[in-house]
Amino acid sequence: MDFxxxxxxxxxxxxxxxxxxxxFIKAAPVVRYYTLAVSLIECLLAVPLANFKLNAAxxxxxxIDWVHQWGLQYYLGVDGISxxxxxxTVAVLPLCVLCSWTYIGKREKEFHFCLLFMxxxxxxxxxxxxxxxxxxxxxxxxxxxxxxxAVWGGDxxxxxxxxxxxxxxxxxxxxxxxxxxxxxxxxxxxxxDLMQQNFSFRFQFWAFLAMALAFAIKVPMFPFHTxxxxxxxxAPSAGSVILAAVLLKxxxxxxxxxxxxxxxxxSEYFAPMMIVISLASIIYGGAIALGQTDIKxxxxxxxxxxxxxxxxxxxxxxxxxxxxxxxxxxxxxxxTGALFMMIGAVYERSHSREISKNMGxxxxxxxxxxxxxxxxxxxxxxxxTNGFVGEMLVFVGAFQxxxxxxxxxxxxxxxxxxxxxxxxxxxxWGKPSTAKNWKDLNAREWIYxxxxxxxxxxxxxxxxxxFKIIDPxxxxxxxxxxxxxVAHVETEQPVQTAANDILSVFxxxx
Amino acid sequence: xxxxLSLIVPELYFFFLVLVLMIQSxxxxxxxxxxxxxxxxxxxxxxxxxxxxxxxxxxxFYDVYKxxxxxxxxxxxxxxxxxxxxxxxxxxxxxxxxxRADYYMLLGFSTLGLMxxxxxxxxITIYLALELASYAMYATIPLRAKSxxxxxxxxxxxxxxxxxxxxxxxxxxxxxxxxxxxYIAELATKNWTFADSPMAVVGLCLFLGGMFFKLALFxxxxxxxxxxxxxxxxxxxxxxxMPKMGAIVVLVRMAMFLKPGLEITTLLAVLGACxxxxxxxxxxxxxxxxxxxxFSSVAHAGYIMVGLVSGTVEGLAAAAFYALAYLVMNLLVxxxxxxxxxxxxxxxxxxxxxxxxxxxxxxxxxxxxxxxLVGLPPTMGFMGKFFLITSAWDHGYNWLVITxxxxxxxxxxxxxxxxxxxxxxETSPNAAIAPDNGWFASAGAGMLAAAVLxxxxxxxxxxxxxxxxxxxxxxxxxxxxxxx
Numbered sequence: 001m002d003f004x005x006x007x008x009x010x011x012x013x014x015x016x017x018x019x020x021x022x023x024f025i026k027a028a029p030v031v032r033y034y035t036l037a038v039s040l041i042e043c044l045l046a047v048p049l050a051n052f053k054l055n056a057a058x059x060x061x062x063x064i065d066w067v068h069q070w071g072l073q074y075y076l077g078v079d080g081i082s083x084x085x086x087x088x089t090v091a092v093l094p095l096c097v098l099c100s101w102t103y104i105g106k107r108e109k110e111f112h113f114c115l116l117f118m119x120x121x122x123x124x125x126x127x128x129x130x131x132x133x134x135x136x137x138x139x140x141x142x143x144x145x146x147x148x149x150a151v152w153g154g155d156x157x158x159x160x161x162x163x164x165x166x167x168x169x170x171x172x173x174x175x176x177x178x179x180x181x182x183x184x185x186x187x188x189x190x191x192x193d194l195m196q197q198n199f200s201f202r203f204q205f206w207a208f209l210a211m212a213l214a215f216a217i218k219v220p221m222f223p224f225h226t227x228x229x230x231x232x233x234x235a236p237s238a239g240s241v242i243l244a245a246v247l248l249k250x251x252x253x254x255x256x257x258x259x260x261x262x263x264x265x266x267s268e269y270f271a272p273m274m275i276v277i278s279l280a281s282i283i284y285g286g287a288i289a290l291g292q293t294d295i296k297x298x299x300x301x302x303x304x305x306x307x308x309x310x311x312x313x314x315x316x317x318x319x320x321x322x323x324x325x326x327x328x329x330x331x332x333x334x335x336t337g338a339l340f341m342m343i344g345a346v347y348e349r350s351h352s353r354e355i356s357k358n359m360g361x362x363x364x365x366x367x368x369x370x371x372x373x374x375x376x377x378x379x380x381x382x383x384x385t386n387g388f389v390g391e392m393l394v395f396v397g398a399f400q401x402x403x404x405x406x407x408x409x410x411x412x413x414x415x416x417x418x419x420x421x422x423x424x425x426x427x428x429w430g431k432p433s434t435a436k437n438w439k440d441l442n443a444r445e446w447i448y449x450x451x452x453x454x455x456x457x458x459x460x461x462x463x464x465x466x467f468k469i470i471d472p473x474x475x476x477x478x479x480x481x482x483x484x485x486v487a488h489v490e491t492e493q494p495v496q497t498a499a500n501d502i503l504s505v506f507x508x509x510x
Numbered sequence: 511x512x513x514x515l516s517l518i519v520p521e522l523y524f525f526f527l528v529l530v531l532m533i534q535s536x537x538x539x540x541x542x543x544x545x546x547x548x549x550x551x552x553x554x555x556x557x558x559x560x561x562x563x564x565x566x567x568x569x570x571f572y573d574v575y576k577x578x579x580x581x582x583x584x585x586x587x588x589x590x591x592x593x594x595x596x597x598x599x600x601x602x603x604x605x606x607x608x609x610r611a612d613y614y615m616l617l618g619f620s621t622l623g624l625m626x627x628x629x630x631x632x633x634i635t636i637y638l639a640l641e642l643a644s645y646a647m648y649a650t651i652p653l654r655a656k657s658x659x660x661x662x663x664x665x666x667x668x669x670x671x672x673x674x675x676x677x678x679x680x681x682x683x684x685x686x687x688x689x690x691x692x693y694i695a696e697l698a699t700k701n702w703t704f705a706d707s708p709m710a711v712v713g714l715c716l717f718l719g720g721m722f723f724k725l726a727l728f729x730x731x732x733x734x735x736x737x738x739x740x741x742x743x744x745x746x747x748x749x750x751x752m753p754k755m756g757a758i759v760v761l762v763r764m765a766m767f768l769k770p771g772l773e774i775t776t777l778l779a780v781l782g783a784c785x786x787x788x789x790x791x792x793x794x795x796x797x798x799x800x801x802x803x804x805f806s807s808v809a810h811a812g813y814i815m816v817g818l819v820s821g822t823v824e825g826l827a828a829a830a831f832y833a834l835a836y837l838v839m840n841l842l843v844x845x846x847x848x849x850x851x852x853x854x855x856x857x858x859x860x861x862x863x864x865x866x867x868x869x870x871x872x873x874x875x876x877x878x879x880x881x882x883l884v885g886l887p888p889t890m891g892f893m894g895k896f897f898l899i900t901s902a903w904d905h906g907y908n909w910l911v912i913t914x915x916x917x918x919x920x921x922x923x924x925x926x927x928x929x930x931x932x933x934x935x936e937t938s939p940n941a942a943i944a945p946d947n948g949w950f951a952s953a954g955a956g957m958l959a960a961a962v963l964x965x966x967x968x969x970x971x972x973x974x975x976x977x978x979x980x981x982x983x984x985x986x987x988x989x990x991x992x993x994x
Contacts, residue, residue: 065970066970067893067969067970067973068970068974069824069827069970069973069974069977070896070897070900070973110866132896135887136887136888136892137887139886139887139892140886140887140888142886143877143881143886146926147933147934150930150933150934151933151934157934158930158934161934162926162930165922165926166922166923166926169884169886169919169922170919170922173915173916173918173919174915176896176899176915177899177911177912177915180896180899180900180903180911181903183900184900184903184904
């Protein structure tokens, strides 16, 4: 598997290095072509990942000492859980460039710089196998996203960007505390090494809470979701696409990569709470989406619901549930990304995101409406589309776990169908306002919508290759989880230790 | 009396520099070349001399003056800081022409005092070096052409400083009376519990007060925002960074005998926690950038305490590393403040609006500086904070670490507003004087920003230096007072 060069480092570093090249370019069109070229080269650089072996081991591993005294390592690698996220991130980048081709009116250079910078950071998050390295990338991604919203966003961009930044950063400072605690207790920052260790329940309890808060904010789970609709609505199309397609996945990825393997007993202990919150997110997100008049807000709230399915799947701790969660992560990235791109496209025509200003498209923009309908079906999980595969798996997992959990998911799926039908019906057959003057999709728009559509059908009709990639890793995750959870059955009553721990944190313990 | 001039080459060099400046300040006004023309080279050479001299070790003057890794680490930091502040001050618009040589002479004196402070391992020597560093500053702060605020700031600094050092001297007498020595190495072997030697503990608290004054640690911080605001931007850049280096090196040396669990250690931890919280909360409300930075430095003084109270090699090394990070980050931000206020006025946050367009390099560097102060990766500030947290966790002060983490979250808001104004706000039409966007301004900001980022990504070499220095220090503590 040795390619003679570090595949992952190159993937992470290339966009950033190439982004620096932007500063030597003056004309805006050249900036766009250059960034598109960079994003396509980035896709080519990801081709060696096709050599991924279908097993649960971390592959394409790179390991260099970073700060020896503190045991920090530059440690990268991917397994079946992260490789799909890496590929998704790489694939979304050219689509983002294409969908903001005519959308960004000012400071093109900085905009594309932010896009590339963010891609680097997100790829780093999915590849890092050292906790501190992970944290570095995790935080580095905040700055470009903040700028994307704050500079190129809508009218309320300042409020939205600040809220986004403060929420996510405040959450992740506790993640840092958890990381340090892992190092002190476990003696290393290396994630694979920490996965081998059994921590005391008392430790897991606190570490889980600290990490889960950071991840729950990022996902975002109800009631930490309030930054998301604001950020989505205000962000420019490409920003929304990246936010929906990859940034939200960082949170659920965190649950899979850290909470389950490192704090299994605490995950088990908190699972009922997480499931309740997930169900609340599903139903709340769907119900709120149903009442929206702003298309973008509607899709933003639908994300809260969809991501609720993901976290639900994760905390079911069974094969179907976790597989479904991973599929939903991928699906949500593709489908919601495409929906946001289409909202961007229609906004360029109507300069409004109100449903009432974007009606009657079935007659005048049939191409657009075709894709919209297609993605709407995928979004609520119509059979034959990718959404069906993911949602179905989560359902099966939920019913395996308990009939009640399964039952409580059902209204979520119904709500999704309801709000998607409602908005699609109005957009297709509502009374047109000015739609007759608009042009249908152009070639560029066809390209950036066809690619996700192909994936929707591929995953929907033939998901086997994807199963082959994720299955070994999910198997290993759950086997380890089961074994190490058992190791903690004999531990003390957690509620008692919680009170003791609050005291011990505030008392000198040595 | 062991006397070896080769040990103190950097100090001698700076003393020589100060002498030349003194002669120039006494000479005619037509002295050529003008002080701004040659002094940056002189200061640069000083940095070079200090770095070239880093491997030298030994002690002098009946062992009151010790040249070891820790002192070398801080001396390099101080020489670097002097170099940058001299460059920064070379375009100072609010300094009367006839006072220029005097101004630099005073800065030089202060720097010399700080360098001596870095090597002092005996309380009376520390006191003397501290006074040398302080007196020069008392005279420098009011030097802002005909500004009433500057005079007020100067008076405030003198009065607070005099009280603080008087307390320190008083405390010193207590320590001497009860522990019968003033050598830190010997003091480290004594008992510092309140039950056994209450007088010494009280004395030490008072003595540390003098250091806390320099460091602007709560509750000795009241001068800080006012002095920053009153002094010229360039002077504030010096006051905000350099005296802190001196205070931190002394605290690092004395922290060796602050074992976790001692009353005095707990007191330091409590002061650190108060300092962070108070500094950050106060900074939230500020509009004047220098006041904001003043309160933020109160918070940073609190962060450094986290490394000191852990009482381990790693803790002291982390504190030393953070001190350096603090120096570079603040010099960077003050550099930009000085360049944006090209007429020497005090900047409001709104004065940064649209900076990305008017001076992209300055704006980018400001972003690096602000994010480093927040502690966002991949900057030096993140690494510094990370080392502090890691070193202190599980050494009895977990609550302090958590306070630090929570405080970082509070601090985001006001540091982000620096960035926000520079990048996302558009210039208001009635904007005042344009920022200095020349090659000099950009090069300085760019280089400091590069340092913040590069050391943030590759902290290992500098951190190794700090940790070797920490080990060096502990070797001394273990051997006790056997070496004199």
